Amino acid sequence: MTIPRLLVVDDDTELREMLTKYFQGQGFAVCPAATGAEISAAMERYRIDLILLDVMLGDESGLELCAQLRTEQDVPIIMVSALSSDNQRMQGYAAGADDYVAKPFNPDLLAARVKAVLRRGNRAASLTYRRSAGTYRFEGWSLDARTGEVRAPGGYLVSLSRREGALLKALLANPMIPLKREEIAEALDPDRDPQRVMDAAEGRAIDVLVGRLRGKLEANPKDPKLIRTERGVGYVLACEVTQE
């Protein structure tokens, strides 16, 4: 799967640039646009996977623009707005928006919504693997994301099973960020229904998997330093990660 491309439409320069940078950092390709003309230009030139559209555009209503875009091409649209009343929200959905996010929004939440919308249409595989190329280094270890080869600090090769490798990649893609079991499950299985609620057994499967990965990576699996447990939450990779 190629990198998904976002079209960020906002006439507030500052916000537009902030969003652009943020989503680039999240591994998306981003086209910024401020006017209707720029939107058209971008959509002719590039394949656009998702549009982030501010409702409050200077000259024309974002709502109309949304409805219009919707009729022209089947690109998912997430509306962003300072107006958060249910009424506004409904108008947004009526105009064909796939989701509606009120300002001020949490970027991570917005990113999550973007990912959810992309996933919904089978448009993109899980983004967890977005940083899937190259070599990751952490605490003396290294993981070649292409081959899945893992090298221990001494240089020795360690063999991980497919699922263990996937778990490690998911953790490496989110260092220092506690991941809920559900998030891990989604990362491990891109086809998993994001709506689905996690039952007990599924949660334990993650625990067991984490345990096995710890057994291979941690110096002392009984006192894990690398993959830490966040009680009541999930697991974190507790180290710096660099990628080449």
Next chain:
Amino acid sequence: MTIPRLLVVDDDTELREMLTKYFQGQGFAVCPAATGAEISAAMERYRIDLILLDVMLGDESGLELCAQLRTEQDVPIIMVSALSSDNQRMQGYAAGADDYVAKPFNPDLLAARVKAVLRRGNRAASLTYRRSAGTYRFEGWSLDARTGEVRAPGGYLVSLSRREGALLKALLANPMIPLKREEIAEALDPDRDPQRVMDAAEGRAIDVLVGRLRGKLEANPKDPKLIRTERGVGYVLACEVTQE
């Protein structure tokens, strides 16, 4: 008590005006400010009771600004940020923020936090996480705030549970200052709704927790010297604390 005056610092015009209007509606006096110069001007002209500070300012980092304001005047600061990771939160507290609210926030929640911070006259609990890094020493004991490791006077390692550790940190951050149970509860759970009234059971949970911590730290838990009870109030850490 006169009407508290808030200084709302945000360079996003829209958000700044929204916050200003909202808090005026809540019965606060509000000074909006977008730049460092405006902040200085407002603080010279008015008595400011609390600063609402956006982390993402255009030219300078809100964090630095926060640290700077903190050194100059003892005005409580609540940071508002689009960045919600614990890491960011910690940075906020490290810079001296009294509270940290992630976007998107519920205005009523934000108002509640503002009131909570204003209410704490002694600002004791607000200090809880400010001094979060480094090693604390008290009465021969030491606590490494990063790892949570606790060493007894003899040098032996004592294992505290997560919650016991959090309680100890809260106490260490406020030596000689009696903490109410509510303040302790807030320190233990940053996400706790500050409005929430404490029921009996919740109060007893704190008592039990204190008891357990005493069991591990006090020479004679029946006659506690370190963590003293303030009858009708709460608990105090009754010793000098140094931090490295």
Next chain:
DNA sequence: CTGTTGGGTAACAAACGGTAACAAAGGCTC
């Protein structure tokens, strides 16, 4: 002194996560 209030704490209960052991499924060779 007496009654009331608040806190100490033992005992229980509930939640959570580690993990051994087993089971199921797939793949490999012969």
Next chain:
DNA sequence: GAGCCTTTGTTACCGTTTGTTACCCAACAG
């Protein structure tokens, strides 16, 4: 196909952590 190994999921058991309750005593007011 049988036999065997690897991977993965499931379950059950256990220890740890945390919260809840009840009982008792100490502190305090009158």
